[in-house]
Amino acid sequence: MLEAGRSAGAITQAEAWADPTRLHHLGRKAGILLDAARSSVAASLSSIADEPIAAEDVHFTPSTAAAARAAVHGHRGRLVVGRVETSMLLDIADQHPGSEFIDVDEFGRVNAEAFAAAHIGSSGVLGCLQAANAEVGTTQPVSLVADRTAPSNRAGLLVDAGQLIGHGPLPRGWTALFASARDWAGPAGVAMLVVRRGVRWQAPDDGRRGWIDGFPNIPAAVGCAAALEFVLPRADVEAERARGFIDRIREAATGIPDVEVLGDPDERLPHILTFSVLYTSGEAIVTEFDRRGFAVASGSACVAESQRPSHVLAAMGAYTGGNVRVSLPFGCTEATIDAFIRELPLVVAHVRGDT
Amino acid sequence: MSPVAVDVWLDERGKRCPIPVIALSEASLASAPGCVIAVLSDDPAAAYDIPAWCRLKGFTFIGAQPPADDGSGHAYIVELTPAV
Numbered sequence: 001m002l003e004a005g006r007s008a009g010a011i012t013q014a015e016a017w018a019d020p021t022r023l024h025h026l027g028r029k030a031g032i033l034l035d036a037a038r039s040s041v042a043a044s045l046s047s048i049a050d051e052p053i054a055a056e057d058v059h060f061t062p063s064t065a066a067a068a069r070a071a072v073h074g075h076r077g078r079l080v081v082g083r084v085e086t087s088m089l090l091d092i093a094d095q096h097p098g099s100e101f102i103d104v105d106e107f108g109r110v111n112a113e114a115f116a117a118a119h120i121g122s123s124g125v126l127g128c129l130q131a132a133n134a135e136v137g138t139t140q141p142v143s144l145v146a147d148r149t150a151p152s153n154r155a156g157l158l159v160d161a162g163q164l165i166g167h168g169p170l171p172r173g174w175t176a177l178f179a180s181a182r183d184w185a186g187p188a189g190v191a192m193l194v195v196r197r198g199v200r201w202q203a204p205d206d207g208r209r210g211w212i213d214g215f216p217n218i219p220a221a222v223g224c225a226a227a228l229e230f231v232l233p234r235a236d237v238e239a240e241r242a243r244g245f246i247d248r249i250r251e252a253a254t255g256i257p258d259v260e261v262l263g264d265p266d267e268r269l270p271h272i273l274t275f276s277v278l279y280t281s282g283e284a285i286v287t288e289f290d291r292r293g294f295a296v297a298s299g300s301a302c303v304a305e306s307q308r309p310s311h312v313l314a315a316m317g318a319y320t321g322g323n324v325r326v327s328l329p330f331g332c333t334e335a336t337i338d339a340f341i342r343e344l345p346l347v348v349a350h351v352r353g354d355t
Numbered sequence: 356m357s358p359v360a361v362d363v364w365l366d367e368r369g370k371r372c373p374i375p376v377i378a379l380s381e382a383s384l385a386s387a388p389g390c391v392i393a394v395l396s397d398d399p400a401a402a403y404d405i406p407a408w409c410r411l412k413g414f415t416f417i418g419a420q421p422p423a424d425d426g427s428g429h430a431y432i433v434e435l436t437p438a439v
Contacts, residue, residue: 278411279376279380301372318403320403321400
């Protein structure tokens with residue numbers, strides 16, 4: 001977590017514990033700080049969006065699940081959903097009547113034509129599409145879908161901006177968007193939903209002046225805004241560095257026999273790389289990297305609570321065993337990458353029992 | 356799927372990733388081109404990883420069928436010929 005978010009949240013903690021809907025002065029003080037956080041997020045996001053975003057368009061929530069539920073709240077039409085959305089969103093879609101799921105190619109990218117065709121079919125269809133896949137990094141054709149469907153579809157396009165904000169510009173044409181502050185190294189326990197003006201949307205009843213779902217966590221909202229203000233001006237430089245680092249790791253992984261590097265090599269998030277190491281278990285690789293001081297994730301069945309492989313890897317037809325997902329933190333150094341690239345073949349040899 | 360004559364049976368039931376794919380790989384190295392290998396596996400990952408392994412190795416994945424002995428899992432049928 002970034003210091004900017006931590007200290008802003010800590011300062012707010014002492015000042016803003018009251019309910020911002022109350023009329024007493026403590027409530028008003030809380031309300032002012034929440035409004036300031038909304039304004040800050042609106043200004044930050046406007047700098048990476050195709051159209052300006054107003055403070056009233058920004059709603060904080062305790063989680064992306066709460067944000068997505070609020071976005072779909074009151075929507076009676078069908079949903080059209082990418083097959084590799086997060087499990088959270090797929091769960092919402094599974095419970096919504098008449099949801100349609102759009103398949104992906106070997107890179108994990110939905111077919112834009114198929115998505116647009118399903119989305120445009122009738123006026124009340126809400127499209128749900130991630131900006132990029134958080135597991136394999138492939139970007140989704142959000143702008144392309146929006147170009148095709150926007151003129152005729154009034155229900156709109158809900159975009160999961162997970163892992164994108166702080167790493168690249170927003171796609172164009174979305175009508176609602178959600179993301180977690182964790183994506184830009186902000187505090188846990190806060191996410192946001194942004195809904196464009198003029199979009200047909202019925203806000204949930206328990207929305208309290210900028211906070212939806214539960215009692216407003218104003219220190220978290222302020223920390224989320226402060227971290228975003230810190231990260232965005234540095235995002236381009238950081239993304240450029242990350243892209244170079246990831247290219248180096250990709251090259252190193254490709255050089256190891258029987259390794260499948262996953263996701264689109266070009267149209268992708270700059271800071272994430274995923275690959276599968278044949279004849280190894282994801283659990284053994286994660287444990288061995290951890291022993292050597294690197295925290296990596298895995299979509300293999302053996303590391304999942306469900307004991308099933310990641311639905312993203314499965315939908316891509318990828319090899320799911322020995323899966324490794326590398327996500328670079330902000331401020332990752334060249335020395336860390338050098339060390340990772342040095343250790344990678346040793347880890348693989350170790351878990352394959354070649355040593 | 357039409358019936359195919361299986362040359363090598365591997366019973367990998369009760370074993371988890373990566374054991375069934377390692378067994379398949381070793382059997383493929385010990386078998387002549389054109390051989391048909393059946394891997395019996397009840398590992399949920401096998402349904403994805405055996406077809407993906409065939410794709411990466413350039414072999415033909417014929418399909419999955421229930422095991423002949425009505426036991427658990429599936430028989431994954433692989434032919435050691437270039438995929439068409």
